[in-house]
Amino acid sequence: DAKTTQPTSMDCAEGRAANLPCNHSTISGNEYVYWYRQIHSQGPQYIIHGLKNNETNEMASLIITEDRKSSTLILPHATLRDTAVYYCIVRVGLDSSYKLIFGSGTRLLVRP
Amino acid sequence: GAVVSQHPSWVICKSGTSVKIECRSLDFQATTMFWYRQFPKQSLMLMATSNEGSKATYEQGVEKDKFLINHASLTLSTLTVTSAHPEDSSFYICSGKQGWVTEAFFGQGTRLTVV
Numbered sequence: 001d002a003k004t005t006q007p008t009s010m011d012c013a014e015g016r017a018a019n020l021p022c023n024h025s026t027i028s029g030n031e032y033v034y035w036y037r038q039i040h041s042q043g044p045q046y047i048i049h050g051l052k053n054n055e056t057n058e059m060a061s062l063i064i065t066e067d068r069k070s071s072t073l074i075l076p077h078a079t080l081r082d083t084a085v086y087y088c089i090v091r092v093g094l095d096s097s098y099k100l101i102f103g104s105g106t107r108l109l110v111r112p
Numbered sequence: 113g114a115v116v117s118q119h120p121s122w123v124i125c126k127s128g129t130s131v132k133i134e135c136r137s138l139d140f141q142a143t144t145m146f147w148y149r150q151f152p153k154q155s156l157m158l159m160a161t162s163n164e165g166s167k168a169t170y171e172q173g174v175e176k177d178k179f180l181i182n183h184a185s186l187t188l189s190t191l192t193v194t195s196a197h198p199e200d201s202s203f204y205i206c207s208g209k210q211g212w213v214t215e216a217f218f219g220q221g222t223r224l225t226v227v
Contacts, residue, residue, distance in 0.1 A: 043218035
């Protein structure tokens with residue numbers, strides 16, 4: 001059911017930007033892209049979501065291509081605590097009733 | 113973000129017994145609750161979705177008579193694993209969302225070990 005493709009793993013240096021790509025080539029016009037992360041043995045943490053415009057919050061930025069077939073999550077200054085599995089998810093359904101189907105995610109390792 | 117609390121954080125039970133896991137939304141009314149299961153080194157698998165006051169909708173392949181979900185109030189959902197067996201050992205995670213709010217928030221998970 002997962003409609004996204006992500007690299008299995010990535011790494012970056014502490015203090016540098018981490019850019020995590022996601023392909024969602026079959027996304028429909030009204031489907032949102034969500035990003036969550038999961039630190040080992042914890043529940044997933046919401047990061048950000050968007051439809052077609054780029055979004056930014058205190059945690060990250062989300063860049064969605066104009067054709068919406070791919071997106072990139074940017075952690076501007078990665079810290080060791082950002083080491084986690086990052087999931088890019090295409091939401092299935094409406095605001096009032098939807099499902100989040102998780103794919104395999106990207107394991108990000110932030111190096112000291 | 114909003115807070116979802118699960119209890120217990122971990123539980124060990126004997127094969128054949130039932131285990132109940134609670135999921136509470138502490139600072140919002142969760143009109144919809146989701147239950148996931150996660151095996152080691154795997155992603156989260158959606159088990160079921162429940163709306164307050166309604167029967168849960170189970171994903172294909174999930175036995176509704178084995179995994180009983182109750183969502184009787186806007187702040188509490190429970191998952192009962194009935195007649196648990198070792199293969200039910202897993203990390204169970206709940207998530208809640210409120211009405212038209214677009215974010216869903218997750219609990220910290222419950223690690224179930226069946227011996």
